[in-house]
Amino acid sequence: MTEEDAIETVIGRFGKYQNWIFFLITIGRLPAEYQLANVVFIIPNAEYVCNDEGANMTSNYCPCDNPVYDTSIMRSVSSDWNLICDRRQLASVAQSMLQVGILVGSLFYGFLSDRYGRKIATLLSLVTEVIFVAMSAAATELWMFVACRFLIGTGVGGTMLCCYVIIIELSGKSFRPYLTGLIEIAYIVGYISMPGIAYLLNDWRNMQLASSIPFAFTIFYYWLIPESPRWLITMGKKKEAVQLLTYISTKNNMPVDNIESMVDKAYEESQKERKHHYGSYLDLFRTPKLRTYTMITAFVWLCCSHSFFGINQYIGLLQGNIYINVVLSAATLIPAMIYVIFASLYMRRKAAIIASFVVTAASLLFFLVVPKSMESITLTLAIIGQTGAYTAFVQIYLFSCEIFPTIIRNSAMGFGSVFARFGGFIAPFVVNVGIEWVSISVFAIIALVAACLCFFLPETKDIVLLNTINQTEKLESPQKLANGIK
Known part of the structure; x- marks a missing residue:
């Protein structure tokens, strides 16, 4: 028997209301996903003939x-x-500036x-993603585009993390x-539609406008997207949590009995031996287990990003029709x-990621x-490697979510994303x-290093999301929790 998830018993595993929110999030993410997929078209290695004497x-x-x-192919x-x-390296800088922005955005968000x-x-x-992408289309100087590329990255970082x-x-x-x-539907839709x-x-300017302005409706999400009930409980906002859970339960045709008592119990558990009302990046390093998990997952994120974005850009250099190559890749x-x-359903987390x-390295x-x-x-x-x-x-996102408790979950994801951005930053170079052979060997070795590092992380399959640092530190083994052993 696995430990029961109290939130799931109240609002259901994924009912009509969660499906609606998932749909909104998926559509709203498309501008960010297009920016991750369009680099082979808007900043390619330019083909030309020289008209010099x-x-x-x-x-x-x-x-x-x-x-x-x-x-x-493309202006x-x-x-x-x-x-x-001698200006070719500026293309790499423009490509990499997106990753720098994602780094800053991940930390900030x-x-x-x-x-x-x-x-x-x-x-x-x-x-902000919609605004910054539209701004980039109006850039009249390279430095303006590079600055916009950085700002776009901050929005991408926040979108990838928070959504x-x-x-x-x-x-x-x-x-x-x-x-x-399923959370990757937005990226796949963006990637597969980008060649079209x-x-x-x-024209790159028209592409930027087409992938931003139509999504201005996301401003209305203020009235459509809820707060996380788990965050509300952890922060002691019990009244708001009860109201939200009751609303979601009603939408999902679930019983609304005992919601208040469940929230009280969950809040009390989250407060046991809790020293801070708010999590911070420093909390990632205060305790032994979290310190170890933080350093290892951060480097694994770096390896993931470096390999994926590097191979993704390399596919754009291969022989053949670029539109067909990208569509096949997508x-x-x-x-x-x-x-x-x-x-995720049938394999252990570590085995699946390793x-x-x-496969990438081979x-x-x-x-x-x-x-x-x-x-x-x-x-x-190349496509198999990508x-x-x-x-x-994709899997390291879920793995990281399960390793770290609610109080610092987003901070941990943001910290890991910092290292991922560093990996993405150096990939174009x-x-x-x-x-x-040097480029390909680097990507292969990095993938093998990541596989080895995963052996030192805990197994988290089927665990209930932990709320506090102390719960993580006192847990003898996450796998024991998955098996219902305390």
Whole structure:
């Protein structure tokens, strides 16, 4: 018998109301997901012929003062601001600035969410994302675009973090394995539709406008999205928690008896030996177990991000039609999402994540020995590598949510995301190093390191989400809790 989740017994594992909130969150996340998927179109390695005297219209000739760009695929940031030759590294900077913004946004929104609530942090990240993406389309100088790219990243960081946590905390324990995959619907929709948008619009500014302005309706989410009842209870807002849980129970056709007594009991448990009213990043390092979990999960997040974003950008450099390559890459994430749900239901957390990293590393190592003339096989191996990194990245979100207690859950996720952004930041520079075997080897080794680190984390499958630091520290083994042993 697994320990009962009191919230689930009151509002159901995932009823009509949670489905409605999930739908709103999924639609609202699309502007952020487009920004994660569009880099191969808006900041690519520009193709051109050099019109300088003596260059004889040679393709990709350097140095070149008068390039003639191939805009048949896309008018891009790279072509608008001549990010070629000695300015090529500026393209990597522009790509990486999104990751810097995500880093800052993860820290800011992690603190905001734990201190002032999941709702305000979620709303702010969704609305500002729309504003910043639209602003980037109006940039007239490269530095303006780079600054907007950073601001876009802050919104992406908040959206990735806060939307995930609020959905997890509104759901019951028994439904969490399904959410691990379902929460990725927004990214898959954004990724798979991006090539179509790029093909139709053929201009990076129009793409930015099309992926932002239509989503301005997210400002009305203030009246549609609730606060997390788990956060309300932990913060001692018992009256608000009772009102919200009663409302959700009514919407889900669940009985509303004993909600107040359940909230009282949950609040008392959350206050036992509690020293702080608010969690902070310092709490991640105050106690032995949490300190260990924090450092390991942070580095695993780095490995996930570095591998996924690096391989994602590398696919854009492969031979063949870029639209088809990206669509195929995106399509493979659908079975990947199904695998994530299956793994969350039937596999141990650590085994599933380690398997994903091993698949990533193995496919990349095979990539190195396959002749480049076999384009379909190299593309397949690259896509398999990206899929493995993607499933690991998705699963580490749930794993981290289960490892850390409510009082510092968002702070822990934000801290892990900081390291993920560092991994994402250096990925474009590894891709653009110019020596293929070096780039691929780095991604493969990083994936293997992450697999090894996961062995040192606790198993958390089927546990009830813990609320306080003391609950985490006093627990002999999370797996014992999953088996109902105290």
